[in-house]
Each structure stands twice: as C-alpha cells, then as structure tokens.
Amino acid sequence: MVVARRRQVQTRKVLAAALAVTAALLSGCASSxxxxxxxxxxxxxPYRLDSGDRLRVTVFEQPGLTNTYTVDQAGYIAFPLVGQVAARGQTLPALEGSIAGRLKQGYLRDPDVSIEIDRYxxxxxxxxxxxxxxxxxxxxxxxxxxxxxxxxxxxxxxxxxxxxxxxxxxxxxxxxxxxxxxxxxxxxxxxxxxxx
Missing domain, CATH: 3.10.560.10 (Outer membrane lipoprotein wza domain like)
Structure with missing residues (x-):
C-alpha cells in the first residue's frame, strides 16, 4: 500500500513536470x-535600391559617364559632374530619371540614362x-x-x-x-x- 502510494506521488510529479515543459514550449511558440x-x-x-547594390549606369554617347557605381552606406552614388545622387529606396526607373534630370541642369542637352544592377x-x-x-x-x-x-x-x-x-x-x-x-x-x- 505504501509502495503504491509512492508510485502515485512519483507519477503525479512526472506528469506535473511534463505539463510544465509542454506549457513552456507552447508559450515559446506563441511568442514567435x-x-x-x-x-x-x-x-x-519593384526592386528598391539600398547600400551595397552595384549599378551599371550607361549614359548614351557619353563613355566618360558610363561606369559601375556602388550605393554607399549613406544610400548615395557619387556620379561625375552632378555629385551625390540619392539611390536608397529608389527603383531603377526613378534613379534613371533623377540622374538624367541632374545632367540636364547645365551639363547635357538631352541625356539618355539606363541603369541595370551589376551586383545585388x-x-x-x-x-x-x-x-x-x-x-x-x-x-x-x-x-x-x-x-x-x-x-x-x-x-x-x-x-x-x-x-x-x-x-x-x-x-x-x-x-x-x-x-x-x-x-x-x-x-x-x-x-x-x-x-x-
């Protein structure tokens, strides 16, 4: 009788421990x-540019401006003639328009800018x-x-x-x-x- 009682107590302890472990696991799942x-x-x-992207920028009939440029940690590319151009968060067409617009301001009459990603x-x-x-x-x-x-x-x-x-x-x-x-x-x- 005493042995049976001890087994019941041990069984209850094991069940309580198992329930505690299960509850802890389930609470971990709930916090996912x-x-x-x-x-x-x-x-x-559409793909949005950010730091680390390397771009191949082509300016039609302007070999001195056509090159690869990397988006720096601040989110800009350093482009000849116009300086820093914001690239972070831009799509490729938006950045093409931005560079073309800056080049129109006293540098080129009608710039044709094309950009593709060289390395993501x-x-x-x-x-x-x-x-x-x-x-x-x-x-x-x-x-x-x-x-x-x-x-x-x-x-x-x-x-x-x-x-x-x-x-x-x-x-x-x-x-x-x-x-x-x-x-x-x-x-x-x-x-x-x-x-x-």
Whole structure:
C-alpha cells in the first residue's frame, strides 16, 4: 500500500513536470514573430535600391559617364559632374530619371540614362545551417535556395519555416515564412532549432 502510494506521488510529479515543459514550449511558440504587415507583398514590389547594390549606369554617347557605381552606406552614388545622387529606396526607373534630370541642369542637352544592377546586395543566412554567413543574392531566390548555399540545415534545423528580417516601407520587420517563399536582396534568414 505504501509502495503504491509512492508510485502515485512519483507519477503525479512526472506528469506535473511534463505539463510544465509542454506549457513552456507552447508559450515559446506563441511568442514567435507573426508575418509582418506588408511583409509578403514586399517581395512582389519593384526592386528598391539600398547600400551595397552595384549599378551599371550607361549614359548614351557619353563613355566618360558610363561606369559601375556602388550605393554607399549613406544610400548615395557619387556620379561625375552632378555629385551625390540619392539611390536608397529608389527603383531603377526613378534613379534613371533623377540622374538624367541632374545632367540636364547645365551639363547635357538631352541625356539618355539606363541603369541595370551589376551586383545585388547580399543576403545573410544565420542559425541552424551548415555555414552561416553572407551570400550573393540572385533574383528569384527562395529561402530554401539560400539555405542550400549556406550548407543546408543542421540536424537540429527547423525545415518547415524560417524567420526573415527585411526592410518593409523603410522599416525593419521580421516575419515567419515558408522555406519556399521568395526572399529579397538584403534579407536576413534565420533558421530556428526544431523542438523535437
């Protein structure tokens, strides 16, 4: 009778401990970042320039102005004749118009400016991957592609979804997405540790 009573007490302690662990795990799941407002839609918008992008700027019939230019940390490119031109947050057509407008102000009569991206800013892959770090972005890249380039998942890596941090409307936001979701240049992908 005493032995049976001790077993019941031990069983209750084990059940209480299991419930406490389960509650802690569930509360950890509840604090996970939700998809941010506009987060998924940002991948469908026209590409916006930022620090680290390298641009190939062509000014028709002006070989002295045609060159590659990198968007600096302040978000500008240093363009001959006109000086600093704001590039951060601009689309390629908007930046073409901005440079052409500045060149019209006393330098060229009717400048024809064309810009293409020579090299995108990198993506960062962190967490439970083989080789965390900075990697080159390729248009159309998904989180799964970036993880593969970073050495794939570790045995503890959560392979269902990832946390992605990106700029949305000028604000840094983190959201949880499927590994098949498209990513953008400059994104940080974080692979969490799976629970079981």
């Amino acid at each position: 970042p939700p998809p941010a407002k506009g987060f998924e839609a940002a991948a469908l918008q 800013r990198p993506v960062f892959v962190m967490g439970e991957v083989g080789r965390p770090g900075q990697y080159s972005y390729v248009p159309g890249m998904t989180a799964q592609n970036a993880i593969a380039i970073a050495g794939g998942f570790t045995p503890r890596g959560n392979e269902r979804d990832v946390d992605v941090t990106r700029k949305v409307n000028g604000q840094v936001a983190t959201g949880r997405t499927a590994i098949t979701a498209p990513i953008l240049a400059g994104d940080t992908i974080y692979v969490r540790e799976r629970l079981f």
